[in-house]
Amino acid sequence: MSEAQAKSPQPSADPERWLDDHGDYLFKYAVFRLRDDIVAEDAVQETFLAALKAYGNFEGRGSERTWLVGILKHKIIDHFRRVGREAPIGEEPDDGPEHREFFDRPGEWQGHWNANWAPNDWHATPAELVERGDFWKVFNDCLSPLPQRTVSAFTLREVEGLKSEEICDILSIKVNNLWVMLHRARLHLRNCLELNWFKQEQ
């Protein structure tokens, strides 16, 4: 490399180098949110293709990685929009298990926790869980039986922290449906984590 080049590296659209430098980073970012290798791989590919087209707008301002992550975020939201549009016919927006059995008790305490399903003390802090790779595996497995749109709503709310209105717009649903979906996702996930993670840990 000549001295001039070393001093002022001319940024150029080099998708192969992008793939080497940022491919894994973008993939891990995407797969945590999309929970599916193939879908995440597609999102990464779409990101590089879009970056190639839009390279003129970047012109080396700021970090290349930040720029690519910005594009990827849009691709991830695009995926959730598709889920909203393509929800299978017949799948009501508020689909998902109601888990009535959790509150099934004979007699006067009907509607209160059935002891078989009642929560236990977790003895866990969020900080500890973040570090446990196997916890997130169980987390994904617990979400996977839920309807796609319910999982998307949950991810956009609890992982991305988007506001209700934004999520309703992305998934083409009404806010009341969103609340029902979130409630069912939480009810299901909490119980599944307790059975498959917290009880196993103790």
Added chain:
Amino acid sequence: MALKLYDKLKHAVRYWLLRTLPTCQQTVELISQSMERPLTFGESFKLKLHVWICVWCQWYMEHLLVIRDASRTKADQAPDLMTSPPLSNEARERIRRRLTNQN
């Protein structure tokens, strides 16, 4: 004697409250709503009272917040610190081919 009376009274109050307040099934729904919108004064009062006397719903509420907090912290973690597997070789090659075809 006094202690026994106090215990009896405590149980009676707890029993009466649980019979009067929304059930656990209704309360967990309210807990979820409380994470989405401000509750009305009445809702919030009933929720607090129920959670005060029902450790199961108290734990339920704690757990939902642990899940939210952990999910958002995890999402903020730099992806290169995540222990999940990287791009597979096949996927990498597929993307590489697609990108070079573009040039």
